[in-house]
Amino acid sequence: xxxxxxxxxxxxxxxxxxxxxxxxxxxxxxxxxxxxxxxxxxxxxxxxxxxxxxxxxxxxxxxxxxxxxxxxxxxxxxxxxxxxxxxxxxxxxxxxxxxxxxxxxxxxxxxxxxxxxxxxxxxxxxxxxxxxxxxxxxxxxxxxxxxxxxxxxxxxxxxxxxxxxxxxxxxxxxxxxxxxxxxxxxxxxxxxxxxxxxxxxxxxxxxxxxxxxxxxxxxxxxxxxxxxxxxxxxxxxxxxxxxxxxxxxxxxxxxxxxxxxxxxxxxx
Amino acid sequence: xxxxxxxxxxxxxxxxxxxxxxxxxxxxxxxxxxxxxxxxxxxxxxxxxxxxxxxxxxxxxxxxxxxxxxxxxxxxxxxxxxxxxxxxxxxxxxxxxxxxxxxxxxxxxxxxxxxxxxxxxxxxxxxxxxxxxxxxxxxxxxxxxxxxxxxxxxxxxxxxxxxxxxxxxx
Numbered sequence: 001x002x003x004x005x006x007x008x009x010x011x012x013x014x015x016x017x018x019x020x021x022x023x024x025x026x027x028x029x030x031x032x033x034x035x036x037x038x039x040x041x042x043x044x045x046x047x048x049x050x051x052x053x054x055x056x057x058x059x060x061x062x063x064x065x066x067x068x069x070x071x072x073x074x075x076x077x078x079x080x081x082x083x084x085x086x087x088x089x090x091x092x093x094x095x096x097x098x099x100x101x102x103x104x105x106x107x108x109x110x111x112x113x114x115x116x117x118x119x120x121x122x123x124x125x126x127x128x129x130x131x132x133x134x135x136x137x138x139x140x141x142x143x144x145x146x147x148x149x150x151x152x153x154x155x156x157x158x159x160x161x162x163x164x165x166x167x168x169x170x171x172x173x174x175x176x177x178x179x180x181x182x183x184x185x186x187x188x189x190x191x192x193x194x195x196x197x198x199x200x201x202x203x204x205x206x207x208x209x210x211x212x213x214x215x216x217x218x219x220x221x222x223x224x225x226x227x228x229x230x231x232x233x234x235x236x237x238x239x240x241x242x243x244x245x246x247x248x249x250x251x252x253x254x255x256x257x258x259x260x261x262x263x264x265x266x267x268x
Numbered sequence: 269x270x271x272x273x274x275x276x277x278x279x280x281x282x283x284x285x286x287x288x289x290x291x292x293x294x295x296x297x298x299x300x301x302x303x304x305x306x307x308x309x310x311x312x313x314x315x316x317x318x319x320x321x322x323x324x325x326x327x328x329x330x331x332x333x334x335x336x337x338x339x340x341x342x343x344x345x346x347x348x349x350x351x352x353x354x355x356x357x358x359x360x361x362x363x364x365x366x367x368x369x370x371x372x373x374x375x376x377x378x379x380x381x382x383x384x385x386x387x388x389x390x391x392x393x394x395x396x397x398x399x400x401x402x403x404x405x406x407x408x409x410x411x412x413x414x415x416x417x418x419x420x421x422x423x424x425x426x427x428x429x430x431x432x433x434x435x436x437x438x
Contacts, residue, residue, distance in 0.1 A: 014319050018345060021323065024338035029388045034337045041282075041331045048283035056291075124286030126298065128326075129343070130381050131335030135286060161334055171334045176389045196385065198401040199393055237393075250393050258296035 046167030049124040049135055115266040118142050122260055132172040139168045149266040155231035155254035172257055181222035182232050184215045200233050202249035211238050211249055282332050297404045299412035306344050307351045307370050315352030322348025343377045362421050371410035378402030
């Protein structure tokens with residue numbers, strides 16, 4: 001017996017490692033993800049990601065800044081027109097904001113402080129088949145902390161999972177460990193949006209709730225992580241089973257994560 | 269393969285996969301460099317080394333991502349082991365069947381991921397995930413694998429790797 005084990009010790013060692021991995025998985029399902037060695041790995045990979053992407057970013061900025069001047073005048077005119085339109089819209093919005101503040105004060109509501117933001121560049125993408133993350137070029141040195149919301153002008157991206165000095169890791173809303181409190185913009189129905197890698201699922205929506213394909217889901221702010229009213233996802237499929245008390249709702253994130261180059265991190 | 273080759277792979281794989289492969293993304297789908305590399309390591313170095321390399325690379329990917337620690341380590345270890353067995357018994361590095369096996373391994377890993385998520389996190393839109401992510405990614409990874417294998421198939425490089433493996437076995 002001992003001779004057999006000695007002869008196949010390498011095979012037994014590999015078998016032991018497989019069993020160890022499986023045991024690790026089952027333990028984490030119960031007690032949550034281990035963050036073993038996370039900081040050193042992010043520090044090393046973040047350094048290499050910044051180094052590798054730097055020449056590409058430089059070439060990109062040179063191309064954007066000097067070579068592609070052909071459409072500049074037309075673009076400038078279009079932007080000026082858009083600026084005028086936005087100025088008009090902004091003054092109307094400011095009026096509504098002031099009115100809202102006065103009404104909140106009259107009703108004794110807590111004063112609303114809009115969050116400030118930090119702009120960061122995306123320097124890395126997905127790594128593991130079972131999760132969805134991004135690496136960004138700013139970290140704790142710029143005031144970024146764990147669980148801060150990460151957005152683009154189009155909608156929510158996710159939240160900060162880990163922040164180091166010059167890098168941070170963002171968990172995307174399509175990650176299986178991500179949950180966001182959302183509501184349907186059309187009728188204010190609430191639910192929890194869970195990541196499912198390629199899509200998201202809206203959980204705990206009553207069988208009788210009015211959810212339709214094409215509905216826009218926005219943050220409700222109930223989770224305390226994301227400010228309310230930010231666009232998150234669009235409903236793409238609704239299934240009702242009479243045996244279940246809840247509907248099965250599949251949603252697609254508004255933001256296409258593969259095309260994101262810059263993000264805004266909302267400071268608390 | 270030499271330990272320093274593995275060290276370089278471990279140091280550079282995550283940054284290359286995470287940043288350099290972004291421009292290769294088609295509709296949000298990127299080829300899986302790590303999987304292709306583990307398949308090739310298994311094919312060249314045998315099941316034992318393939319499994320260990322797969323587990324090491326997978327574990328590093330788990331640590332660098334937000335996933336549960338050990339998932340990619342487990343599935344990629346299996347890929348390394350199976351490709352090593354295939355390399356021993358059936359395939360050689362220049363065989364065109366490699367693309368089929370690499371696509372199949374990538375698909376099996378995708379199905380395992382979906383199964384795992386279904387068991388531990390509930391309700392996975394499997395068919396949507398299969399056609400929108402797993403299948404295109406598997407095909408893309410297969411294509412990348414074939415390109416890598418063509419590069420390695422250069423007789424001088426292959427000869428060098430084989431000599432090293434042979435020396436170790438002797």
